[in-house]
Amino acid sequence: MVEWLDPLLLARWQFGLTTLYHFLFVPLTIGMVILVAMFQTAWVRTAKLKYLHLTRLFGKIFLINFAMGVVTGIVQEFQFGMNWSDYSRFVGDVFGAPLAMEGLLAFFLEASMIGLWIFGWDKLPAKLHLAVIWLLALSTTLSAYFILAANAFMQNPVGFEINEELGRAELTDIGAVLTNPVALTQFPHTIFASIMFAAVVVVAVAAYHLSKGQYLDEMRTALRFGLIVNIIAFVGVALSGDQLSLVMVQTQPMKMAAAEALYQTTAGASFSLFSLGTPDGSSEIFSIRVPYVLSFLSTHDFMGTVEGINDLQAQYEQQFGPGEYTPIIWVTYWSFRWMIGLGALSALVSMVGLWLTRGGRTPSGWAWKVAIWSAPLPLLASLVGWTFTEMGRQPWIVFGLMRTEDGVSPGVTGLEVLISLIAFTLIYGALAVVEFKLIIRAAVDGPKEWAKYDADHHDGEAGTGSVDPAKLATVY
Numbered sequence: 001m002v003e004w005l006d007p008l009l010l011a012r013w014q015f016g017l018t019t020l021y022h023f024l025f026v027p028l029t030i031g032m033v034i035l036v037a038m039f040q041t042a043w044v045r046t047a048k049l050k051y052l053h054l055t056r057l058f059g060k061i062f063l064i065n066f067a068m069g070v071v072t073g074i075v076q077e078f079q080f081g082m083n084w085s086d087y088s089r090f091v092g093d094v095f096g097a098p099l100a101m102e103g104l105l106a107f108f109l110e111a112s113m114i115g116l117w118i119f120g121w122d123k124l125p126a127k128l129h130l131a132v133i134w135l136l137a138l139s140t141t142l143s144a145y146f147i148l149a150a151n152a153f154m155q156n157p158v159g160f161e162i163n164e165e166l167g168r169a170e171l172t173d174i175g176a177v178l179t180n181p182v183a184l185t186q187f188p189h190t191i192f193a194s195i196m197f198a199a200v201v202v203v204a205v206a207a208y209h210l211s212k213g214q215y216l217d218e219m220r221t222a223l224r225f226g227l228i229v230n231i232i233a234f235v236g237v238a239l240s241g242d243q244l245s246l247v248m249v250q251t252q253p254m255k256m257a258a259a260e261a262l263y264q265t266t267a268g269a270s271f272s273l274f275s276l277g278t279p280d281g282s283s284e285i286f287s288i289r290v291p292y293v294l295s296f297l298s299t300h301d302f303m304g305t306v307e308g309i310n311d312l313q314a315q316y317e318q319q320f321g322p323g324e325y326t327p328i329i330w331v332t333y334w335s336f337r338w339m340i341g342l343g344a345l346s347a348l349v350s351m352v353g354l355w356l357t358r359g360g361r362t363p364s365g366w367a368w369k370v371a372i373w374s375a376p377l378p379l380l381a382s383l384v385g386w387t388f389t390e391m392g393r394q395p396w397i398v399f400g401l402m403r404t405e406d407g408v409s410p411g412v413t414g415l416e417v418l419i420s421l422i423a424f425t426l427i428y429g430a431l432a433v434v435e436f437k438l439i440i441r442a443a444v445d446g447p448k449e450w451a452k453y454d455a456d457h458h459d460g461e462a463g464t465g466s467v468d469p470a471k472l473a474t475v476y
Contacts, residue, residue, distance in 0.1 A: 008408045010417040011083040014424065016390070018076055020383055021428040025069035025435070026144075027382050030191060031198025032062040033140050035229065037133045044130050050218040053447035058202060059117075060442045066114065068435045083417060087397055087407030094160045094171045095150055098178065102146035110139035144194075145187050152183035154398050155389070156251040169401065182251060185244040192236035193343070193385070196378035199233060200346060202226035203353070205443040207371035210362075215446050223371075224357065227350045230378075234347035242297070249298045249306075252399060254316070254325060255392035257309045258332040260294050265308040269294040273337070320400070327394040335388035342381035349374045 036059045043051035088095075113136035120129050153159075159176030160169045171177070203226035206219040249256050262269060271293035292302040299306070309326055316325040353371060356363040397404040 005413075005415060005418065008405055010421055011408050011412070012404065014083060014417060014421040015076070017421070018424055018428065019386070019390075021424075021432065022069065022076060023383060023386060024379070024432060025065050027190075027194035027197040027379060028065045028201060029062065029069050030140055030144055030194035031196070032058060032065065032201070033133070033137045034195060035198050035202060035225075036062055037130075037137045040130055040133050044126050050221055053215070053218045054222055057205070057442070057447050061201070061205075061439050063114075063118070064435060064438045064442065068431055082420070083409050083412055084397075084407050085409040085411075087402065089168060090402055090407070091153070091157075091160075091169045091398055094157075094169050094177065095153055097171055097174055098146045098149040098153075102143050102150075106139050106143035106146055110136060110143055113139055141191060144190060145183070146178075148186045148190060149178050149180060149183040151389075152180040152186060153177055154396075155393060156180055156182045156247075157398055157401050181247045182244075185240060185247045189237060189240040189244050190382075192233045192240060193378060193382050195233040196230050196237065196343070196346060197382065199226045199230035200350070200375045200378055203230065203350070204372045204375035205446075207368045208443065209446055211365065211368035218447060220357075220360075224354070227353045227357075230350040231347055231354070234343060234350075237343055245297045246300065252393065253307045254309065254312045255327070255332065256298055257307060257312060258327050258329055258392055259336040259388065260306075261309075261329050261333045262294070262306060263309045265305060265311045267295065267305045268292050268303045269298070269306040271297065323395070323403075325395060327392050332388055332392045335384045335391065339381050339385040339388060342377045342384070346374060346377035346381070349377070 036055055039051050039055040039058065042048070043055055113132050116124070116132045117129070117136055120132060124132065157169070158180050159171060159173035161172050162168070163170050202222050206223035206226060209215050209219045210223060245256070257263075260269070260272065268291070270289040270291045273288045273290065295304040295306055296302050298304060309329075313325055317323065349370060353363075353367070356367055393399055395403050395405070397407040
């Protein structure tokens with residue numbers, strides 16, 4: 001068989017690419033709905049038209065992104081049956097439970113609320129309509145939790161027992177699955193990361209219009225709001241990431257060792273910012289290290305012991321039998337650092353932005369360009385973070401229970417997977433281009449559709465007037 005027609009290899013590439021495509025939309029959906037709810041809350045509380053404008057502008061961006069996210073997410077679930085039937089047969093009873101709850105509970109509520117929010121502007125009282133967007137934010141967040149709980153089972157399988165007669169894992173404790181320590185720490189980490197991305201999108205849109213001298217009142221408010229939210233969310237990402245590191249060391253010590261390319265068990269282990277070495281890790285050529293930081297990240301003790309790759313490999317061979325239990329080191333090592341670096345850089349840009357705009361100051365042209373072009377940083381951090389999470393689990397599809405090579409569908413040929421891989425890639429690429437253009441168009445247009453309403457209803461300067469909160473729902 002031609003190597004590049006290996007069904008396992010192609011199935012992994014297909015699921016990985018569709019997952020990353022899907023995750024282009026997920027963070028913006030999760031984060032933006034929360035920010036839109038906050039804008040709408042400010043609108044209802046203050047009756048200032050600028051918050052109405054911001055609600056509708058970023059609500060439109062949210063809706064475009066939500067539609068694309070739904071389309072790309074469905075294909076992932078199909079792949080469990082198409083390419084990973086042995087995996088689905090073995091753990092479907094457990095893995096499928098949180099996914100079913102996501103569809104029947106969270107997504108049903110989410111779809112219902114999004115319909116009410118879209119079509120309820122001139123039908124619902126202002127406060128009831130506000131409750132709808134917050135329920136939409138809650139359901140979107142809840143949907144994320146159920147999906148993360150399913151993923152957490154793959155990282156740290158709990159709440160099951162093996163039925164030896166049927167040769168499959170069966171659910172025994174849904175509570176254990178939903179309260180998996182990995183899920184409990186992954187969830188806030190993912191939510192805060194999503195809010196970061198949504199916040200910098202708000203900043204980028206505001207920076208574009210401020211650079212053009214347009215919608216000044218609305219966009220000054222949006223700019224400062226986005227900068228502050230991004231910094232706060234980064235703090236949340238850092239704190240939740242610290243807790244996630246502790247859990248990762250307890251449940252998947254090999255992943256942490258691979259993230260540092262630490263081959264020998266070490267007490268008081270340093271954290272390398274940059275490292276060059278031989279491919280087998282036997283010797284180090286050059287590195288920049290921060291003493292004791294890895295031990296602290298792993299144990300909260302500067303002199304704590306961190307298990308190395310070699311010792312863990314020997315341990316797993318004894319426990320699971322002969323085999324290679326080490327993930328691809330360079331992927332885990334660099335994805336871990338890019339995740340941290342890109343997130344920190346985004347927060348740094350926001351801090352500089354707050355300084356440059358303090359006291360109503362207007363930055364120079366280069367600052368607007370930085371604000372616009374730095375918007376993808378949190379998204380890229382999330383993408384490489386998930387690459388680290390999933391690649392660091394290898395060679396397991398379910399850690400300690402099932403290897404990835406054992407989960408692929410036995411009846412699917414490499415050619416069949418290749419054809420679907422090419423088709424999905426082309427379709428998803430087209431969808432990504434369409435979404436990008438739609439969002440750019442909505443962002444560039446700004447709140448133009450409200451000019452006539454403002455002219456008829458505002459008090460004072462454009463965008464700063466107010467209306468009776470009881471009549472806000474009739475605006476649309």
